[in-house]
Amino acid sequence: MRLLQWGRIAAAFLSLTTLVFLFVHDSWRPDNLFLVPDLILIVALAVAAVLPDRLARVALPAAFAYSGGVLATSAASYAVEGELGLPSVLGAVLAVALAVLVPARPAGQRS
Numbered sequence: 001m002r003l004l005q006w007g008r009i010a011a012a013f014l015s016l017t018t019l020v021f022l023f024v025h026d027s028w029r030p031d032n033l034f035l036v037p038d039l040i041l042i043v044a045l046a047v048a049a050v051l052p053d054r055l056a057r058v059a060l061p062a063a064f065a066y067s068g069g070v071l072a073t074s075a076a077s078y079a080v081e082g083e084l085g086l087p088s089v090l091g092a093v094l095a096v097a098l099a100v101l102v103p104a105r106p107a108g109q110r111s
Helices: 003-024 035-050 053-080 086-101
Strands: none
Touching: 003 035, 003 053, 003 086, 035 053, 053 086
């Protein structure tokens, strides 16, 4: 399976798990500082996952980079409170790794 396909699957997974997290943790409150960034993350990853290949090669890395920033900030907010936000840490690592890997092409390959 091509890396782009794995990126699409990971984007759908991160988007869906973030949406589920919002419901499970009752995070729809207006005082939740991460509500709007999380909603943008959900939409950006979902849209990027369904775009045609040519557009997805641009949109997926951008959506993953944004998601990595949101999730890293979330992990840092847990750390400030003395907790380990493991889902945020794992999501941030996955998002940043895919932001770097998805646009990569094997040597000699043209698009």
